[in-house]
């Protein structure tokens with residue numbers, strides 16, 4: 452029987468929790484609590500309690516969050532920042548608008564920033580490295596910290612996809628000067644619209660972030676004391692997020708369970724390369740995405756689509772150095788090859804064990820026939 456498994460089911464995000472979400476909406480509405488209210492404060496406290504970061508600041512989205520981190524963290528004008536080319540354009544645009552120059556480097560077979568390529572890209576203008584904690588995995592941060600220390604670079608993290616993931620028991624987003632996480636609806640912790648948050652352990656940087664997020668206004672006196680933006684996280688979104696956060700551990704367990712199922716079902720197919728399974732050494736992965744590398748990727752994708760299975764090629768199938776016209780063209784052959792094979796399989800709360808088994812069966816069928 453033909454099943455229908457969309458890559459992500461947006462209506463379900465609301466429909467599955469309709470009653471509770473409607474009650475939250477009414478509660479916030481009746482209180483008139485729209486901007487910078489207690490739900491936002493509670494959400495920020497939930498984030499610090501969960502990650503162990505000293506400070507959490509809700510912002511309008513992670514793209515703003517990254518830019519604000521870099522500005523508050525003292526990115527030097529025209530300083531070069533090393534990033535993986537396997538990231539969202541937002542990583543690079545945040546650097547651009549903060550006055551720096553994004554320098555994409557190769558990703559490795561594990562899809563994370565390749566430190567050897569970063570080494571080769573060093574110049575006397577390099578001031579920072581901003582690894583993307585991709586797909587719900589934290590990079591090997593020992594390696595990044597060693598590299599940054601040796602070369603006198605600041606560390607920022609693009610933790611947009613990684614809330615809850617850890618390296619050596621330390622949470623993504625807590626390693627460098629500051630980091631941003633995304634709360635976009637399809638993220639593991641997603642709200643009903645755009646949203647983001649910044650984490651930092653540095654109290655001076657925190658003070659600057661607070662000003663940058665709200666027009667440069669002193670939060671107590673309201674007086675403008677520096678330049679700033681309007682990048683506040685809506686209080687209604689914070690209220691939804693507090694609700695979803697209360698289920699977060701359960702959600703991560705489920706995602707890791709599905710990742711394990713995929714791993715067991717697919718690991719003998721020679722034509723595909725899988726993410727590392729859960730319970731892997733120093734990494735605690737939360738599987739924001741399950742991104743495989745597949746031979747005959749386009750044909751596989753089409754075959755799965757004919758069988759009702761939605762898949763996605765991340766960033767529309769292009770690494771950021773492949774976008775012509777924004778000045779980041781670079782020769783990154785390893786990433787080029789990887790991008791001809793990457794494919795994300797459905798992994799979210801609205802699929803079940805049978806769906807995953809069906810997807811596995813169809814992938815096996817495809818490679819038997821091809």
Ligand SMILES: Cc1ncc(COP(=O)(O)O)c(C=O)c1O
Pocket residue numbers: 512513514515538539541542583609611612632633634635646647
């Ligand atoms: C790696 C990465 N960085 C940055 C962003 C930007 O996040 P937002 O949409 O919240 O601005 C995303 C969002 O998908 C992302 O995946």
